[in-house]
Amino acid sequence: MFGFTALGVLLAMALVLVRGLAGPTVYDRILAVNAFGTLTVLLIAVHGFLSGRPDFLDIALVYTLINFIALIAVTKFAKFAHLGGPFEQRSWSDV
Amino acid sequence: MINISLLMIMVATALGLVWLRNLLAVVMFSGIFSLTAASLWVVLGAVDVAFTEASVGAGIATVLGLASLALTRTEHEKRTRVFHLPALIVVLVTGAALIYGTLDMPGWGDPDAPIHTHVAPRYIEDSLAETGVPNIVTSVLASYRGFDTLGETTVIFTAGVGVLVLLGRGRRYPVANPRVAAGGGPGRAPAAPGSEGAAVPGDSGEMRFKAILRVGGKLLIPPILLFAFYTQAHGELGPGGGFQAGVIFASAFILYALLFGVPMARAVAPASVLRGTLALGVLIYAGVGIAGVLLGGNYLDYSVLAHDPVHGQELGIILIELGVGIxxxxxxxxxxxVFAGQDPQQVD
Structure with a gap:
C-alpha cells in the first residue's frame, strides 16, 4: 500500500519537474518548485512508514518551513526584483 | 527502487540546470536539486545530513542566490554557443578517470569495506559509554572529530567576515563599492523583455498591503525560533545540532526581513550585535578547548571539564554545539x- 503511494508521489515529482523545465512563465516554475517541495515532504513521510521508522517526521517539518520561506523569497523577487525592501522610513509598530 | 527514481530525478534536474538560461529558474531548480538530494539522504538513512541539506541547500542557498541575482540585475545567462573541443576532451577525460576510480571502490553496503572496519565499530560500540550521547553522528562530529568541526565553524566565521569586508559598507558608500557601482553603471545588462522581474525598484512599499502574508509570517516566526531551539537541544538525541539550528534560527530573521524589509530586521538584530555574536560562537568553541588545556587535558578533550569524564564530554559537546549554532x-x-540590504535606489 505504502509502496504504491511512494510510486505515485515519485511519478508526480517527475511530472512537476517536467512542468518546471517547460515553463514557460515564471509562475509555472514557482508552482512547480512549491509542489515539488510538498511532494518531497510526502515522500519522506511515506518512506518513514514504508521502512517502519516514522520518527524522522520532524525533518519533513523543516522541509515545509524552509520551502515556505524560499517560496516567499522567490515570489518577492519575481514581483519586486530585490529582496531587501521596503527601505523607506517606517513606523515602529511593526517591530 | 526509490533510490533509483530519486537519482534519475536528480540527473534530470542537473541536466535542466545546464539547459535553462533564465537565472531565476536556475536558482529555483538548484533548490529542487537540494530537496531531491535531501530526500535521498533520508532514504539512505543519513538523517543528519538530510537535515543540513534541507535547511542550507534548499532554503538559505535559494534565498542567497536570489539576493545575489538582485545585485547583479540580470536574469539571463549570456548565450555562448561556441563549440570548444579541448574543453570537451578535458571534461570527458576527467569524467572517465573519475568513473575508473570508482571501479576499485567496495560495493554499496559491503560489510568488509574499510569504512565499516576501521573506526566505525568503535564509534558504534563505545561512543555511548564514552560520551553519553545517543546520537553517534553528534558524538563523532563534536567530540571525536572536534578539530574538524572547529575548522568548519571557522570557515563559516571567515565567510561572514569576508562578506562584511567586501560588501558590508555598500549602503553607506555605494559608489566606493566596485561591484555595486558596476551593476548600476550605464553598461549594465538591460532586463530582458517580458521578464516579470523587471519591476520598478522602490515600489516595494506594496509589501505593506500584503496583510495575509505579513500577519501569517509574524505568527510563524515564534514557532520557527522555538523549533530552532529544539533542534539545538535535541542534537544529542536525534538528528539536529548547531549547524541546523543556526540556519533555522537565521531563517526566522530572514523571513522577517523578507516581509518587513531589511532595515526593520536590522533594528531587531543590529549589525554591531551580529558582528559580536559572529565571533562569540567561535570564541566559545575555542574557549572550551583552552579550558580543557588549563584543566590538564588535551585541546578539545572534554573529559576533564567535569569530575566525571562522561559528564565532561556531554558538557563540552553541549557548549561547542552552542558555539556552532551562534x-x-x-x-x-x-x-x-548585507546582500539584500543594498538599497537599489542608493545603488542607482
Whole structure:
C-alpha cells in the first residue's frame, strides 16, 4: 500500500519537474518548485512508514518551513526584483 | 527502487540546470536539486545530513542566490554557443578517470569495506559509554572529530567576515563599492523583455498591503525560533545540532526581513550585535578547548571539564554545539542582510 503511494508521489515529482523545465512563465516554475517541495515532504513521510521508522517526521517539518520561506523569497523577487525592501522610513509598530 | 527514481530525478534536474538560461529558474531548480538530494539522504538513512541539506541547500542557498541575482540585475545567462573541443576532451577525460576510480571502490553496503572496519565499530560500540550521547553522528562530529568541526565553524566565521569586508559598507558608500557601482553603471545588462522581474525598484512599499502574508509570517516566526531551539537541544538525541539550528534560527530573521524589509530586521538584530555574536560562537568553541588545556587535558578533550569524564564530554559537546549554532546563525543573517540590504535606489 505504502509502496504504491511512494510510486505515485515519485511519478508526480517527475511530472512537476517536467512542468518546471517547460515553463514557460515564471509562475509555472514557482508552482512547480512549491509542489515539488510538498511532494518531497510526502515522500519522506511515506518512506518513514514504508521502512517502519516514522520518527524522522520532524525533518519533513523543516522541509515545509524552509520551502515556505524560499517560496516567499522567490515570489518577492519575481514581483519586486530585490529582496531587501521596503527601505523607506517606517513606523515602529511593526517591530 | 526509490533510490533509483530519486537519482534519475536528480540527473534530470542537473541536466535542466545546464539547459535553462533564465537565472531565476536556475536558482529555483538548484533548490529542487537540494530537496531531491535531501530526500535521498533520508532514504539512505543519513538523517543528519538530510537535515543540513534541507535547511542550507534548499532554503538559505535559494534565498542567497536570489539576493545575489538582485545585485547583479540580470536574469539571463549570456548565450555562448561556441563549440570548444579541448574543453570537451578535458571534461570527458576527467569524467572517465573519475568513473575508473570508482571501479576499485567496495560495493554499496559491503560489510568488509574499510569504512565499516576501521573506526566505525568503535564509534558504534563505545561512543555511548564514552560520551553519553545517543546520537553517534553528534558524538563523532563534536567530540571525536572536534578539530574538524572547529575548522568548519571557522570557515563559516571567515565567510561572514569576508562578506562584511567586501560588501558590508555598500549602503553607506555605494559608489566606493566596485561591484555595486558596476551593476548600476550605464553598461549594465538591460532586463530582458517580458521578464516579470523587471519591476520598478522602490515600489516595494506594496509589501505593506500584503496583510495575509505579513500577519501569517509574524505568527510563524515564534514557532520557527522555538523549533530552532529544539533542534539545538535535541542534537544529542536525534538528528539536529548547531549547524541546523543556526540556519533555522537565521531563517526566522530572514523571513522577517523578507516581509518587513531589511532595515526593520536590522533594528531587531543590529549589525554591531551580529558582528559580536559572529565571533562569540567561535570564541566559545575555542574557549572550551583552552579550558580543557588549563584543566590538564588535551585541546578539545572534554573529559576533564567535569569530575566525571562522561559528564565532561556531554558538557563540552553541549557548549561547542552552542558555539556552532551562534556563529552559523550570525553568519547567515549577516550574509543575507548585507546582500539584500543594498538599497537599489542608493545603488542607482
Amino acid at each position: 556563529t552559523v546563525a550570525s553568519a547567515m543573517m549577516t550574509v543575507f542582510f
